[in-house]
Amino acid sequence: IIKKFSADAGFSIVMDLTNGEIISLVSLPDFDPNKRETFKNQNMFNRIIEGNYEMGSVIKPITVAMGIDMEIINPEMEFDVSKPINGVTDFEPHNGNYSVKEIVVNSSNIGTAKIAKKIGRKNQIKFFKKIGFNNKIDFEIKEAAKPLGNKHHWGEHETMRIGYGYAYSITPLHLISGYASIINQGKKISPTLIKNHKLTNNDKIIKKETSKYITELLRAVVLETKVTGKKVEIEGYEIGGKT
Secondary structure (H helix, E strand, O other): OOOOOOOEEEEEEEOOOOEEEEEEEEEEEEOOOOHHHHOOOOHHHHHHHHHEEHHHHHHHHHHHHHHOOOOOOOOOOEEEEOEEEOEEEOOOOOOOOOEEEHHHHHOOOHHHHHHOOOOOOOHHHHHHHHHHHOOOOOOOOOOOOEEEEHHHHHOOOHHHHHHHOOOOEHHHHHHHHHHHHHHHHOOEEEEEEEOOOOOOOOOOOOOOHHHHHHHHHHHHHHOOOOOOOOHHHOOOOOOOOOO
């Protein structure tokens, strides 16, 4: 993938979402401990645990999860996505309304911004704290970074932008941990390098019913997205996700 898109770097994580065990963690480019010439800053920087990024559209299901769980929105609601809001536009304009499901499947920035606006700043901050997006992750590799957010400039506009994945940066490790917690019946999942780790905490991030809905929503992205989602569909596996 790095070669195909002429990217400077790339990474991948495989996690057991039932207990947080990291099965594989790869950040490229990396270094060879036997070759000193590979000891360059860009090679020794682990993007998964040290790099903060605006995650973009993969945050949209998390916004929906907080809205559904707080009973601020429900799956039957529709939002007008025909016109930009506060400068927020969609890549593919749509005339009319989208349901919550259609907003995520079609990756509507406008629709998600409106959901985030309805949720509000205080609830967004509260949920980010609950899911662990406000602090560095307690992880066996101590270089893990703290997310980057600006509490002093977190108004309505920022709330909307954060809703669809901008104006707030987290590490990929935060993202995968957040997703694991949301789709694992709402149980808090913390990443670990310990093999056969036993889940000891019983903290709940969201209700079981919300978790079931979000899991079905991520499945719909793969089944119903016109191009990108269907590319990862594999016969025999019920794959869900967000591009």
